[in-house]
Amino acid sequence: MAPEFTNSLLVSDGARCVIFDAWGRADAWEKLLARRGMRPVAIYATHGHADHISAAPDLAARYNIPWFLNQLDVPLVLWGNQILDFWGLPRIADDFVRPHDLRPGRVKILDDIDMEIIASPGHSLGGVMFYFPEYKILLTGDTIFRDGVGRTDLPGGDEKVLRQSIANLMARDLPDDTHLIHGHGDDSIMGAVKSVFC
Numbered sequence: 001m002a003p004e005f006t007n008s009l010l011v012s013d014g015a016r017c018v019i020f021d022a023w024g025r026a027d028a029w030e031k032l033l034a035r036r037g038m039r040p041v042a043i044y045a046t047h048g049h050a051d052h053i054s055a056a057p058d059l060a061a062r063y064n065i066p067w068f069l070n071q072l073d074v075p076l077v078l079w080g081n082q083i084l085d086f087w088g089l090p091r092i093a094d095d096f097v098r099p100h101d102l103r104p105g106r107v108k109i110l111d112d113i114d115m116e117i118i119a120s121p122g123h124s125l126g127g128v129m130f131y132f133p134e135y136k137i138l139l140t141g142d143t144i145f146r147d148g149v150g151r152t153d154l155p156g157g158d159e160k161v162l163r164q165s166i167a168n169l170m171a172r173d174l175p176d177d178t179h180l181i182h183g184h185g186d187d188s189i190m191g192a193v194k195s196v197f198c
């Protein structure tokens with residue numbers, strides 16, 4: 001998937017924010033955050049492919065903040081440099097700031113925003129989704145898209161595992177009006193996705 005179509009997300013309570021899938025250049029993020037008057041406090045990654053983490057280690061160092069990635073995807077971090085070269089983007093340094101592990105369960109981001117981390121392997125070994133129950137928003141990463149499922153031909157990909165992750169998500173029966181933000185492409189809603197996968 002072309003990099004310009006990666007969806008990054010900022011969740012903010014005003015002055016502070018959390019970044020999801022910090023794609024692109026750290027310099028560009030720094031300018032954007034300064035322009036919006038926001039200070040990042042953490043970075044979360046749905047998975048370890050370069051187009052979802054390219055700016056994360058650098059931003060973590062610049063702002064002295066943690067970044068989170070499931071440990072099973074940590075080997076993908078430097079593997080992604082060949083892709084960053086291809087796109088003409090800055091490489092991730094060999095001594096990059098190590099991510100904190102990301103395990104399934106509930107966490108609080110910012111002061112009062114609850115988030116559930118949902119294991120979703122298949123596109124990569126350590127892929128996760130992020131669910132905000134109060135806001136009915138689900139970040140799917142590259143597990144599913146508006147018009148299909150994630151590719152499984154990259155390292156750690158496994159089609160059977162991906163299908164099981166999607167089946168597990170459908171079994172949760174999230175509200176039909178849950179807003180889905182995918183790793184690439186347009187958003188969708190849960191009701192439409194259920195009609196495809198259930």
Ligand SMILES: [Zn+2]
Pocket residue numbers: 047049052123142
């Ligand atoms: Zn990916």
